[in-house]
Amino acid sequence: MNWNQIRTVYGKEMRDALRDRRTLLSMLLVPALVIPGIMFAFTAVSLKVVKKAAEETPAVMIIGPGNSEPLQKALAGSPKLRLVPAASDYAQQISDKRIRAAVEIPPGFEADLAANSIATVKIYTYEGEMKSSFAAGEIDRILREFREAAVTRKLGERGLNASFVRPFEIKRQNVAPPEKVGGNLFGGFVPYLLIILSVVGAMYPAIDLTAGEKERGTMETILCSPVGRVELVLGKFLTVLTISLSTVVTSITSMALSAVGLVHLFAGKVGAGAKAVNAATGQQLPMVDPVGVLGVMVMVLPLAVVFSALLFSVSLFAKSHKEAQTYASPILFLTILPAMAAMLPGVELNAKLALIPVLNVSLIGKEMVSGSFRYDMMALIFGSSCLYGAAALAVAVRLFNRESVLFRT
Amino acid sequence: MIEAEGLTKVFRDKKRVEVRAVDGVSFRVEPGQIYGLLGANGAGKTTTLRLLATLLKPTSGAATVAGFDVVRQAHEVRKQVGFLAASTALYGRLTARETITYFGRLNGLGDPEIAVRTRRLTEELDMGEFIDRRTDKFSTGMKQKVSIARTLIHDPAVMIFDEPTLGLDVLAARTIVRFIRDCRERGKTVIYSTHVMSEVEKLCDVIGIVHGGRIRAEGTLDALRARFGQRDMEEIFVAAVGGESALARQDVPPATTR
Ligand SMILES: Nc1ncnc2c1ncn2[C@@H]1O[C@H](COP(=O)(O)OP(=O)(O)O)[C@@H](O)[C@H]1O
Ligand SMILES: [Mg+2]
Numbered sequence: 001m002n003w004n005q006i007r008t009v010y011g012k013e014m015r016d017a018l019r020d021r022r023t024l025l026s027m028l029l030v031p032a033l034v035i036p037g038i039m040f041a042f043t044a045v046s047l048k049v050v051k052k053a054a055e056e057t058p059a060v061m062i063i064g065p066g067n068s069e070p071l072q073k074a075l076a077g078s079p080k081l082r083l084v085p086a087a088s089d090y091a092q093q094i095s096d097k098r099i100r101a102a103v104e105i106p107p108g109f110e111a112d113l114a115a116n117s118i119a120t121v122k123i124y125t126y127e128g129e130m131k132s133s134f135a136a137g138e139i140d141r142i143l144r145e146f147r148e149a150a151v152t153r154k155l156g157e158r159g160l161n162a163s164f165v166r167p168f169e170i171k172r173q174n175v176a177p178p179e180k181v182g183g184n185l186f187g188g189f190v191p192y193l194l195i196i197l198s199v200v201g202a203m204y205p206a207i208d209l210t211a212g213e214k215e216r217g218t219m220e221t222i223l224c225s226p227v228g229r230v231e232l233v234l235g236k237f238l239t240v241l242t243i244s245l246s247t248v249v250t251s252i253t254s255m256a257l258s259a260v261g262l263v264h265l266f267a268g269k270v271g272a273g274a275k276a277v278n279a280a281t282g283q284q285l286p287m288v289d290p291v292g293v294l295g296v297m298v299m300v301l302p303l304a305v306v307f308s309a310l311l312f313s314v315s316l317f318a319k320s321h322k323e324a325q326t327y328a329s330p331i332l333f334l335t336i337l338p339a340m341a342a343m344l345p346g347v348e349l350n351a352k353l354a355l356i357p358v359l360n361v362s363l364i365g366k367e368m369v370s371g372s373f374r375y376d377m378m379a380l381i382f383g384s385s386c387l388y389g390a391a392a393l394a395v396a397v398r399l400f401n402r403e404s405v406l407f408r409t
Numbered sequence: 410m411i412e413a414e415g416l417t418k419v420f421r422d423k424k425r426v427e428v429r430a431v432d433g434v435s436f437r438v439e440p441g442q443i444y445g446l447l448g449a450n451g452a453g454k455t456t457t458l459r460l461l462a463t464l465l466k467p468t469s470g471a472a473t474v475a476g477f478d479v480v481r482q483a484h485e486v487r488k489q490v491g492f493l494a495a496s497t498a499l500y501g502r503l504t505a506r507e508t509i510t511y512f513g514r515l516n517g518l519g520d521p522e523i524a525v526r527t528r529r530l531t532e533e534l535d536m537g538e539f540i541d542r543r544t545d546k547f548s549t550g551m552k553q554k555v556s557i558a559r560t561l562i563h564d565p566a567v568m569i570f571d572e573p574t575l576g577l578d579v580l581a582a583r584t585i586v587r588f589i590r591d592c593r594e595r596g597k598t599v600i601y602s603t604h605v606m607s608e609v610e611k612l613c614d615v616i617g618i619v620h621g622g623r624i625r626a627e628g629t630l631d632a633l634r635a636r637f638g639q640r641d642m643e644e645i646f647v648a649a650v651g652g653e654s655a656l657a658r659q660d661v662p663p664a665t666t667r
Contacts, residue, residue, distance in 0.1 A: 008514045012503070019502040019543075217498035221559075224462045224497065226487040227515045403465050 002231050009227060009235025017205055017239060026204050027243055031251035036258035043262050049130075057082045058100035058135035061090050067105040068113075071121075074146050075103065080138045094126050100135035101125050103143075113150060188343035191296050191365025194248055195339050195358060198304040199311075199332055201247025205240045206311035211324035219406065233312075233397045240308040248297065248304070289371035296365040299382060303361050305389030307335065313396045316405055334358075342366060354380045357388050410598055411438040411461060411567060415470035418456050418622075430456040432622035433470065438598050438615070440566070443589065445613030446602040447646060449656060453622040454602035455494070458571045461600065462492040475566045475598070488516060491560030494571035498552075501545030505536060505555045508544060509562050516563035523562065530558040534588075550581035557588055568592050570601040574608065586612060606642035620650040 017023045060081045065072045076083055087093065090102040102124040106112075112119040123139050126132040152162050213219045222232065311328055318324035335358050341347060342362030349363040360381045367374065399405050418431040431453045438444040446454045459465045461474055463483040472479045475489035499508055506527060513523035531540050534554045539547065544555055553573075560568065570589065574582040589612060592599050603609060609616050610630060617627045626633060626649035634640055637648045650656055 005515060008511065012500075012507075012511045015507070016500060016502050216501065217496055218500055220464060220492075220494065221497040221499070223464055224487060224490065224492040225512055225515045226484055226517070228484065407459075407465065 001234075002228060005227050005231040006235045006238070009232055010238050013209060013236055013239035014242065017208070017243060020208065022204060023208070023243060027201065027247050028250055031247065031254045035251055035254045036261070039255065039258045039262065056131060058131055058138075059084050059098070060135055060139065061086055061093070061099050061102040063090060063102055063104040064107060064109075065105065067107050068109040071105055071109070071143075071146055074142050075139070078138060078142055081135065090124060094124055094132065097126075097129075097131075100129075100132045101139060103139050116154075188362070188366045190293060190369045191300070191362045192339045192343060194252070194296055194300045194365070195303060195335060195361065196332075197248045197251050198244050198300055199307045199335050202240050202244035202304065202308040202311050203328055203332070205243045206308060207315045207318075207321055207324040207328060209236045209240060210312060210315040211318040212321055214318075214406075215320045223406065229400045230397055233393070233400050237308060237312055237393060237396065240312055241304060244304050244308055245301070248300065252293070252297070289369060292368040292371055292373075295368045295373070295378075296361075299361050299365060299368070299378065299385070302382060302385035302389045303358065306357060306385065306392050307331070309389060309392035309396050313392065313399050316396070316399050317408070319408060338362065349374075349377060351377075351380065355384050357385060361385065410440055410476065411436075411444070411472070411474050411600055413437070413457075413461070413470070413472040416457065416460055416467050416472055417469045418453075418460055418465060419468040420456075429622045431460065431467075434619075434622070434624055435470075436615075436617055436624065436627065438600050440598045441593055441596045442614045443593050443599040443601060443612055445609040445616045446600065446619055447604065447606070447609050447616055447642075448602070448619035449604055449650075452619045454619060455496075455571050456622075457619070458492075458494070458569050458600065458602055462490055462569050463487055464492075488563065489565050490567050490569055491563075491565040492569045492571075493556055493560050493573055495575050496571070497556065499544040499547075499555055499559070502543060504543050505540045505547075505558070508555060509558050512559045513562040518563060526562055526564075527558070530561060534558055549577055550584065553577065553581055553585060557585075565597070567598045568600070570599070572603055573601070574603065574605065606646060610642050618646055618649040620655070625649045625651070 057080060060075070061084050062072060062075060063086050065086060075081060084099055090099065093099045094102060104122040104124070106119050106121070109119050109121075121143055123136050123143075125136040151165060155162060155164055213222070310331055314327045314331060315324040318327055338356065338359035339362045342359055343366075347353075347363065349360070349367070353363060354360045354377055364374070364377055364381050368378075414435050416431055416434040417429065420428045420430050422428050434453075434457055436444065446457060448454050456465065460467050461472055461479060463479050463486050466480055474486045477485040477489065479486050500511075503511065509527050509530065510520075510523050513526065514520075518526075527540075531537055534557060536551075536554055536558065539551055544552060547555070568589075573585050573589070577585065586608065589599060589601060593614075601613070613630070615627065615629060616633060617624045618633075619625065626636065626645075628636065630642075633645050633649075637645045639645045639648060647653055647656065
């Protein structure tokens with residue numbers, strides 16, 4: 001292996017690529033402008049939605065308000081609900097979002113309560129609708145309080161203590177670090193993003209350095225020079241890899257900076273919004289382990305080698321950019337599928353899955369981002385990815401020796 | 410020195426039909442000699458020259474270039490060869506100097522040596538004005554000069570030109586012709602393909618008339634004139650390939666003639 005030649009080819013290809021506006025566009029401009037733009041817009045819009053939902057006092061209907069004066073009063077006393085007169089088309093009104101929920105107090109409620117026979121109070125909601133669930137949550141809270149009070153009162157009448165029906169309390173304590181909680185919710189997305197970015201980043205240069213070279217008629221120029229085929233492939237491949245990884249790094253940096261910027265920009269609002277969301281969903285907002293993200297980037301490295309070499313080989317068959325793109329798009333698809341599979345709940349990493357490219361890195365990445373490191377699995381995955389990378393590279397070198405591929409007519 | 414012995418290249422076209430692009434071609438070119446391959450489109454000129462430049466591997470037969478075998482010592486051959494063709498374009502995003510330097514380095518030259526040679530080539534080819542400009546904005550003539558410098562930077566013993574004047578204006582074509590003569594003067598072995606009759610008359614020491622992948626006639630201009638009893642190159646050419654009807658049939662796969 002002639003390292004001087006590899007360096008010469010690499011140096012020339014990098015210079016060539018960096019003078020190409022399209023490379024710069026995909027490597028720098030998209031991560032630097034488009035990503036923050038999307039993140040900003042997304043945050044602004046979702047904050048607005050959450051805030052509006054939290055601010056709006058939902059309209060709620062009581063069906064049969066006369067059936068229990070005290071319960072009706074308790075509901076009317078909540079500042080978080082706005083009561084509207086009863087109507088028979090409550091279901092339609094909820095669907096039309098004219099009201100957010102309805103609560104039905106059955107006839108004879110007070111009598112049942114006094115006679116110790118069990119009545120049922122129904123809450124009508126629109127499942128999956130945030131504002132409806134806010135309203136239902138508040139109704140639910142008031143009903144529970146009302147029930148507690150009734151129980152306490154009844155026990156008191158019989159000279160019993162509240163502990164009679166509540167001999168002990170149950171409390172659930174979360175021991176997972178906050179990252180872990182976020183990890184399951186959001187962590188799957190980080191490796192997915194890194195993998196997709198590495199493919200997208202490799203796509204254009206892989207095509208340009210092979211099919212593009214054929215299209216521009218410089219392939220023969222380089223093939224008749226005394227550069228070795230292995231050296232030529234490695235020099236070109238390293239260029240593709242560099243650009244792919246640069247895309248990943250600029251994107252991640254841009255995302256991190258945008259996130260910091262967004263927190264500053266929306267400081268107060270994020271706090272309020274997050275609290276509202278937490279209250280509504282009972283979950284924590286995502287947190288990621290920065291060491292884990294760096295670790296995932298290392299794990300993605302051999303995967304980027306696989307993609308770069310694969311895209312490189314496939315594009316070599318093509319005679320033009322356009323043709324190469326049709327060959328390369330299925331590869332993008334092939335990587336998106338397993339990366340998405342890893343985001344499904346319940347897919348857990350084991351030794352067998354650790355050998356499936358893309359899926360393995362996505363799964364381990366999910367764990368790493370949430371701050372848990374299984375070193376044996378990490379080694380297995382990194383090692384197998386390296387092997388796949390070497391194999392893909394060997395294929396590329398073989399193809400570069402095939403005249404039927406290079407001189408396809 | 411170039412020696413070809415029974416050089417044959419068989420392609421398979423899209424319908425998997427065999428195409429004998431080069432069919433048992435033998436010839437020999439000495440240093441200080443210009444050998445001209447004269448043939449119509451599809452005669453097999455490009456394929457023959459690609460075989461010599463090691464871009465393609467022969468199906469059978471053998472060839473040596475500067476004493477090295479084109480199959481077994483392809484790498485050595487490439488070090489001895491300067492190959493210029495319509496299909497060897499320049500990297501548009503590099504400057505002329507960067508292009509020349511790149512090929513100098515790939516040929517194993519050190520940077521000081523490349524600098525000296527680039528200066529000399531820039532003078533000889535009158536490229537001073539555009540040596541540090543990107544080649545994508547160049548005229549055809551300017552591009553051709555840079556390509557010549559690219560093929561000459563490692564001072565190869567053998568020059569292979571595939572239709573080098575194709576698509577050039579008169580002035581640029583004359584520069585090329587003059588340059589090919591220069592190569593002969595410097596004692597290089599030159600092989601050269603064209604379908605322009607007048608060029609062969611002016612330039613070549615030995616002419617090989619190719620048709621259907623085979624050399625139909627070969628010799629000096631005088632020898633060919635004597636053999637076919639014609640003065641005009643075009644007449645000689647038509648006679649050598651077997652008349653105008655044979656020329657019209659040139660698309661027929663050459664395999665049938667074997
Ligand atoms: N890579 C290839 N695959 C299949 N057929 C080819 C290939 N290259 C050339 N040919 C065929 O070989 C014959 C000779 O082509 P070529 O050497 O380019 O002729 P010339 O340069 O004299 O015009 C033609 O019939 C052409 O179609
Ligand atoms: Mg040709």
